[in-house]
Amino acid sequence: xxxxxxxxxxxxxxxxxxxxxxxxxxxxxxxxxxxxxxxxxxxxxxxxxxxxxxxxxxxxxxxxxxxxxxxxxxxxxxxxxxxxxxxxxxxxx
Numbered sequence: 001x002x003x004x005x006x007x008x009x010x011x012x013x014x015x016x017x018x019x020x021x022x023x024x025x026x027x028x029x030x031x032x033x034x035x036x037x038x039x040x041x042x043x044x045x046x047x048x049x050x051x052x053x054x055x056x057x058x059x060x061x062x063x064x065x066x067x068x069x070x071x072x073x074x075x076x077x078x079x080x081x082x083x084x085x086x087x088x089x090x091x092x093x
Contacts, residue, residue, distance in 0.1 A: 009077040013069060013086055020061050065090050 066087065073083040 006077050006079070006082070009072050010082060010086070013065075013072065014089075016068070017065055017090060020065070024058060024061065062090055 069078065069083055069086050069090070072078045073080070078086070
C-alpha cells in the first residue's frame with residue numbers, strides 16, 4: 001500500500017508541476033497578445049526591442065512546489081532519491 005500511495009503522490013506532483021507551468025505560459029502569452037493588440041504598429045527597430053527574451057519560470061511557484069515535495073518527503077510518501085529527482089526536475093539543469 002505505501003508503494004501505491006508513493007506512486008499516486010509522485011503522479012500528483014508531476015501533474016501539478018505540468019499544470020502550473022502550462023497555466024503560467026498561457027497567462028504570459030495572453031499578456032503579450034494584449035500588449036501587441038493595444039499598442040500601435042511600432043517601427044521595425046522598436047519591434048525588435050519590444051520582443052522580450054524568454055524569461056525563466058517564476059521562482060515563487062518553484063519554491064511552492066519544493067515546499068510540497070518537502071511535505072511529501074516528511075510524511076514518508078517520497079523517498080530521498082525520489083525527492084531529489086523531483087527537485088532536479090523543478091529546478092532544471
